[in-house]
Amino acid sequence: MCDQAFPANVRYTGISLSYQVCSALIGGTAPMIGQGLFTSTGSIVPVGAYHMFLVAVSLVCSLRVFARSKANADEPVPAVQRS
Numbered sequence: 001m002c003d004q005a006f007p008a009n010v011r012y013t014g015i016s017l018s019y020q021v022c023s024a025l026i027g028g029t030a031p032m033i034g035q036g037l038f039t040s041t042g043s044i045v046p047v048g049a050y051h052m053f054l055v056a057v058s059l060v061c062s063l064r065v066f067a068r069s070k071a072n073a074d075e076p077v078p079a080v081q082r083s
Contacts, residue, residue: 026054 006014030051037046 030054 034047
């Protein structure tokens with residue numbers, strides 16, 4: 001259904017852009033946040049807790065995407081008419 005609304009180059013650009021922005025914001029700032037947590041507390045425990053929080057967020061999002069794709073797989077796909 002989405003392939004009729006947007007051409008392939010627009011879809012792939014949107015997916016790639018969202019992936020790269022997320023990587024830069026989360027992955028790029030993680031070392032700075034980890035260093036800030038370590039410097040302010042003097043312990044490695046908050047750094048580990050921060051990373052476990054990021055893992056939990058990723059797990060929840062992945063499970064929701066999996067559940068959504070599984071629910072969509074149960075729906076019949078309409079035939080596409082080509083002109």
